[in-house]
Amino acid sequence: MRRFRMAKTQSKLWQMLRAGLLGRLVLLSVLVGIVAGFGAVFFNLLLTWTDNVFMVRWCGYTLPQPGAEGVVIVTEPLRRWGLLIVPVIGGLLSGLLVYTFAPETEGHGTDAVVDAFHRKRGIIRGHVPLVKTVASALTIGSGGSAGREGPIAQIGAGFGSALARWLKATDRERRLLMLAGAGAGLGAIFRAPLGGAFFVTEVLYRDVEFESSGLVPTFVASIVAYSIYCAVNRKWGAIFSVPSLNFNHPMELVLYLLLGMICAAAGIVYVKVFYGVRDRLFRKLPLPNHIKPALGGVVVGAMGFFLPQVLGMGYGWAQLAIDGSLPLKLALAIAGVKILATGFTIGSGGSGGVFAPSMVIGACLGSTMGLVFHHWMPGVATQPAAFALVGMAGFFAGVSKAPVATLIMVSEMAVGYGLLVPLMLTTGAAYLLTPRRISIYEKQVDARIDSPAHEGEYVVDVLEGIRVKDILPKDRPLTTFHPNSPLAEILEGVSGSKQQAFPVVDADGVLRGVIFFDDIRLFFTERGLPPRAVVAQDLLAPTFETAYLDENLASVLQKFRQTMHGELAVVDREGSGRVVGVVSRRDVLAMYHDRVAQRRKREWV
Numbered sequence: 001m002r003r004f005r006m007a008k009t010q011s012k013l014w015q016m017l018r019a020g021l022l023g024r025l026v027l028l029s030v031l032v033g034i035v036a037g038f039g040a041v042f043f044n045l046l047l048t049w050t051d052n053v054f055m056v057r058w059c060g061y062t063l064p065q066p067g068a069e070g071v072v073i074v075t076e077p078l079r080r081w082g083l084l085i086v087p088v089i090g091g092l093l094s095g096l097l098v099y100t101f102a103p104e105t106e107g108h109g110t111d112a113v114v115d116a117f118h119r120k121r122g123i124i125r126g127h128v129p130l131v132k133t134v135a136s137a138l139t140i141g142s143g144g145s146a147g148r149e150g151p152i153a154q155i156g157a158g159f160g161s162a163l164a165r166w167l168k169a170t171d172r173e174r175r176l177l178m179l180a181g182a183g184a185g186l187g188a189i190f191r192a193p194l195g196g197a198f199f200v201t202e203v204l205y206r207d208v209e210f211e212s213s214g215l216v217p218t219f220v221a222s223i224v225a226y227s228i229y230c231a232v233n234r235k236w237g238a239i240f241s242v243p244s245l246n247f248n249h250p251m252e253l254v255l256y257l258l259l260g261m262i263c264a265a266a267g268i269v270y271v272k273v274f275y276g277v278r279d280r281l282f283r284k285l286p287l288p289n290h291i292k293p294a295l296g297g298v299v300v301g302a303m304g305f306f307l308p309q310v311l312g313m314g315y316g317w318a319q320l321a322i323d324g325s326l327p328l329k330l331a332l333a334i335a336g337v338k339i340l341a342t343g344f345t346i347g348s349g350g351s352g353g354v355f356a357p358s359m360v361i362g363a364c365l366g367s368t369m370g371l372v373f374h375h376w377m378p379g380v381a382t383q384p385a386a387f388a389l390v391g392m393a394g395f396f397a398g399v400s401k402a403p404v405a406t407l408i409m410v411s412e413m414a415v416g417y418g419l420l421v422p423l424m425l426t427t428g429a430a431y432l433l434t435p436r437r438i439s440i441y442e443k444q445v446d447a448r449i450d451s452p453a454h455e456g457e458y459v460v461d462v463l464e465g466i467r468v469k470d471i472l473p474k475d476r477p478l479t480t481f482h483p484n485s486p487l488a489e490i491l492e493g494v495s496g497s498k499q500q501a502f503p504v505v506d507a508d509g510v511l512r513g514v515i516f517f518d519d520i521r522l523f524f525t526e527r528g529l530p531p532r533a534v535v536a537q538d539l540l541a542p543t544f545e546t547a548y549l550d551e552n553l554a555s556v557l558q559k560f561r562q563t564m565h566g567e568l569a570v571v572d573r574e575g576s577g578r579v580v581g582v583v584s585r586r587d588v589l590a591m592y593h594d595r596v597a598q599r600r601k602r603e604w605v
Contacts, residue, residue, distance in 0.1 A: 024173075025173065025176060025177070025180075025216070025217050026216065026217070026220055028163060028164075028167075028177055028180075028217075029177070029180045029184075029216075029217040029218075029220040029221040029224075030220060030221070030224055031163065032156065032159060032160045032163060032177055032180050032181045032184060032217075032221045033180070033184045033220060033221035033222065033223065033224025033225040033228075034224055034225070034228060035156070035159045035181070036152075036155065036156035036159065036181050036184035036185045036188060036221060036224075036225040037184065037188050037224060037225035037226070037227070037228030037229045037232075038228060038232075039129070039133075039152065039155040039156060039159070039185060040152050040155070040156075040185055040188040040189040040225060040229045041228070041229055041232045041233065042133070043133050043136075043137065043148065043151060043152055043155060043189070044148075044189065044229075044233075046133065046134070046137040047136075047137045047140060047141055047148060049137075049141070050090075050137045050138055050140070050141025050142065051063070051140070051141040051312070053141065054086040054089070054090060054141050054142040054143065055086065055141070055142075055143060055311070055312070058079070058082045058085075058086055059077050059078070059079050059080070059082035059083055059086060060077055060078025060079045060082070061075065061076075061077035061078070061079075061082075061083070061308060061311075062075050063311065063312045063313075063314075063316055064316025064317065064319065064320065065315065065316050065319075066239045066240050066241070066315040066316060066318065066319045076308075077308055080305060080308075081305075083143065083301055083304040083305050083308060083311065084301040084302065084304075084305050085301065086142045086143055086301070087142050087143045087144060087296075087297035087298075087300045087301040087304065087311070087345075088294050088297040088298055088301055089142060089294075089297070090138045090139055090141065090142020090143065090144060090297060091139065091142070091144065091293035091294040091295070091296055091297030091300075091345075091348070091350055092291065092293065092294035092297070093138045094135040094136075094138045094139045094144075094293050094350055094351050095289065095290045095291060095292060095293035095294060095349055095350075096290050097131060097134060097135045097138070098131065098135045098293075098349065098351055099288075099289045099290045099349070100290070101127065101131050102125065102127060102128050102131040102132070103289070104125070104128060105128055105131050105132040105135055105154070105351055106289075106349045106350075106351060107150075107278075107346055107347075107349070107350075107351070108146070108147075108150040108346055108352065108353050108354045108440075108441075109132055109136075109149075109150030109151050109153050109154035109351075109353060110149060110150045110153050110182075110203065110353060110354070110355070110441060111150075111441050111442060111443045112124075112128075112150075112154060112443075113153050113154060113157045113178065113179075113182050113200070114203060114204055114441055114443040114444055115443040116157070116161070116178060117175050117178065117179065117204055117211075117451075117453060118204070118443065118445055118451050118452055118453050119443075119452055121171045121174065121175070121453075122161055122164065122171060122174035122175035122176075122177075122178045123161055123165070123174070124154070124157055124158045124161040124162075124178065125158075126158070126162050128154060128158050129154050129155040129157075129158035129159065132150075132151050132154045132155065132158075132351060133151055133155060135351035136148065136150070136151035136351045136352045136353075137151075138351075139293070139345065139350045139351050139352045140312060140313060140352050141312075142297070143300065143301070143304055143311035143312055144296075144297070144300060144311075144312070144345040144346075144350050144352055145300060145310055145311065145312070145314070145338060145341035145342040145344075145345045145346075145357050146313070146342065146345050146346055146350060146351070146352020146353060146354070146356070146357065147313050147352060147353035147354060147355045147356025147357055147358075147359075148189055148313065148352070148353055148356065149186055149189070149190065149353035149354075149355035149356065150351075150352060150353030150354065150355070151351070151352065151353060152185035152186060152188070152189045153182040153185050153186055153200070153353070154182075155181075155185055156180075156181030156182050156183070156184045156185030156186075156221070156225070157178045157179070157181045157182040157185075158181070159181050160174075160177035160178040160179070160180050160181030160182070160221075161174055161177065161178045161181070163177060164177045164178070171453075172213075175214075175453060176213060176214045176217050177217065179200050179201060179211065179214040179217065179218055180214065180217035180218045180220070180221035180222075181221065182200045182218075183196045183197040183199065183200040183201070183214075183218035183221060183222045184196070184218070184221035184222045184224065184225035184226075185225060186199060186200065186222075187221075187222030187223075187225055187226045188222070188225035188226045188228070188229035188230075189229065190239060190355075190409065190412075190413060191226065191229075191230065191235075191236075191237065191238055191239055191412070191413065192238075192408075192409045192412035192413050193219075193222040193223050193225075193226040193412075194219075194222070194408055194409075194412060195405055195406075195408040195409025195410075195411075195412045195413070196218075196222050196226075196409065197215065197218035197219050197221075197222040198210070198215075198404060198405035198408055198409075199402055199405035199406070199409060200214070200218055201214045201215055201218060201405075202402040202404060202405045203400060203401070203402045203405065203441060203444070204444065204445070204451070205401070205444060205445060205446065205447055205448065205451075206401045206436055206437075206439055206444050206445070206446050206447075207401075207446055207447045208403065208404065208431075209447055209448055210404075211448075238412060238413050239315065239413050240315075240318070240319055240322055240413055241319070242322055242389065243322075243323065243324075243385065244418070245383055245385060245386040245389060245418055245419055246383075246386075246418040246419070247386075247418065247419055247420075247421050247422050248382065248383075249379075249380050249382070251377075251380045252380055252381065252422065253421070253422070253425055255369075255373045255377070255380065255381055255387075256387075256390060256422040256425050256426045257425055257426070257429055258369075259366060259369050259387060259390060259391060259394060259426050260394050260425065260426040260427070260428070260429025260430045260433065261429060261430075261433060262365065262369060263362065263365065263366075263391060263394035263395040263397075263398055263426065263429075263430040264398045264429065264430045264433035264434045265433075266335070266339075266361070266365055266395060267395055267398035267399040267430065267434050267438065268434060268435070268438050269339065270339050270342075270358070270361065270395075270399055270440070271399055271438050271439065271440055272438075273339055273340065273343045274339075274342065274343045274346070274347055274354075274440065275347070275442070276343070277343035277344055277347035277348070278343070278346075278347035278348070281347070282295070282296070282347055282348045282349065289349055292348045292349045293348050293349045293350040293351075295348060296344040296345055296347065296348025296349070296350055297345075297348075297350075299340075299344040300341050300344050300345050303337055303340065303341050303344075304341075307333060307334070307337050309330070309333075309334050310334060310337045310338045310341045311341075313356040313357070313360070314334070314338065314356065314357065314360035315356060315359070315360065317334055317360055317363070317364065318359055318360045318363035318364070318388070318392065321363040321364055321366070321367035321385070321388035322363065322367075322385055322388045322389055323385060324367075324383075324384055324385035324388075326364065326367050326388075328367075328368055328371045328372070331364040331365075331367040331368045331371070332364070332365075332368045334360065334361075334364045335361050335364035335365045335368065338357055338360055338361050338364070339361060341357075342354065342357040342361075354440050355396070358395060358396040358399060358400070358440070359392045359395075359396060359410075361395055362391045362392040362393070362394060362395030362396055363388045363389070363391055363392045364388070364391075365391050365395060366387040366388040366389065366390055366391015366392065366394070366395075367384065367385070367387065367388040367391070369387050369391065370383075370384030370385065370386065370387030370388060370391075371384045373387065386419055386422070389410065389419060389423075390419055390422050390423055390426045391426070392410050393406050393407055393410040393423050393426065393427050394423075394426035394427050394429070394430040395430065396410075397426075397427035397428075397430050397431050398430035398431055398433070398434035398438075399434065399438070399439065399440040400439065400440055400441060401431065401434075401439050401441070401444060403427045403428060403430075403431040406427060407423050407424065407427050410423065411423065449596065462592055462595050462596060463552060463553035463554040463556075463557060463588070463591075463592060464552045464553075464554045465552070465595075466552060466553045466591055466595065467549070467550055467551065467552055467553070468547050468548060468549050468550070468551050468552075468553065468556060468570055468583055469549040469550065470591070471553070471583065471587050471588065471590075471591045472549070472570060472580070472581045472583060472587075473581070473587070476581070477497070478499075478503075478579075478581055478582060479493050479494070479496075479497040479499055479502055480502065480503045480504065480505050480579060481493065481502060481503075481504050481505075481515065481536040482504065482505065482506070482507075482536060483504055483506065483512055483513075483535065483536050483537040484535050484536065484537065485504075485535060485536040486534070486535055487523060487533070487534040487535070490502075490515070490520065490536060490539070491520070491523060494517060494520065499517070499567065499582055500516065500517045500518075500565070500566050500567045500584070501514050501515075501516055501517075501544075501565060501566075501567035501568065501569060501582055502514065502515045502516075502517075503569040503579045503582070504536050504537070504540060505578070505579050508578065509578040509579060510577050510578055510579075511546065511569055511571055511577065511578075511579045512540075513537075513540035513541065513544070514540065514541050514544040514569055515536060515539045515540060515541065516541055516544075516565060519539060519541060520539055543563075544563070544565075544568075544569070545559045545562065545563050545565075545568055546568060546569050546570070546571045547559065547568040547569070547570045547571070547583050548570070548571055548572070548573040549570060549571075549572050549573065549580065550573060551573075553588050553591065553592070556568065556583065556588060557585075557588055560585050560588070566584055566585050566586070567582050567583065567584045567585070568582070568583055569581075569582055570582060570583050
């Protein structure tokens, strides 16, 4: 009896969840956050294991870690020749896994999440997160220049999508749970729950827009995942340990503005190199995709042989840049070569994210400029290391088109808002100066109005501002009939007209009814009817709707849906009620597309 009651209670609970009760999305976001949190733990363990196998054991090379994740130790590889081999092996294993089981896991996973939101109704195949996890661990652990944000985003997003499909949720709920999972994974593994939640809702668009309906689910899931990840690892707080850095001199703003301009210029190069390597080189190679990541590994291994600092995620080098311990020439070399290494790692089909490489490039670029500014103006640029931290945010804000989320995330990762003003200035400048089409996330759309996920939301908004009189064709001939018009006259008039609805009017032009083409189609084949056997009065539709000159197109479109007809007679409501024309569904849709195009053009200006 007790077991029966428990089963009955569980059944009621699931019914309530399916019905949308008990804060459906919030409860499901908690579950998504739990899975994303443990997924981040598992991925981090797997990544640590592959790094230990490939880099530590085979090459005798221990990559430095960020301050809050390990000891920042700078060592030289004991077996430097191994750096030529392990990226090739990792690339080969990753390529075989990806292109055999889930080709959509190639490249950086965040873009796949963006694409799934806009164009795939939030659907991610169930085995994608597992394939992405293993392939990314192999790529990064073997020295590939990639990050962990893409894989963990797909892990969380994949579970959110799967849960929504299991519950038979709507497309909208599936998209939101997918975002919640992605934000939870990012918030956990980067220990930035607020930034992770904002990032996945902002990165969908090139304009500064947020998927606001997804904020609450991502907040909840991100908090849960962050708590689990930090509790299991027994490490709380930010990834980086940051010295006391502050904004002290107003003249520094000029230097930070200049840094934003440099970040924008470097970001343009980064994106063009990234997609140039992929589109102009690897996609044109007449070789199986399975082995292309290994070819990318050959180039990355050669770079690593001469400059081991560009291998792996590289957060340890970003930490040294923030500490002010990175020499100028080395910082500049890492920033430049890391751009190439990332392009060949991910552009060849390797699996991994672009967040970590972007952070390292930005930190090294900022450190370089900070040292230069300090040499030029030591009394103004008193803290060269501060430029490294600001450079991280500025560079990624430009290439990701997510300035607000980047500012928040970098502040969380560094535990502090002492540099908030310079961060705001540099990220804003880098975002504005980077052309709109230059983005590391190519699946972004410009704005919500351009997203297939929001098709139809703007129809009413646009059409309510347009009246029937604005679209009524002025030069289109109008075919009408009188109530006593004989069938022969009607058939002759219909055959010479492109209309589908024919108003029947009295001597004063006042509407008495409508004849629809479908209702008289059969009379074209009838023979032998008396001339006056059928008149217009006999062919009138039993029910019909009319449109008015002053009526908005949203109301007219609703009438089209209700009547299932393609045309409506237009009546002058304010005058005598006379028929003034016929409006078609095609006219309404053409005007809608014209207005949307005009709105987009204005946004571009």
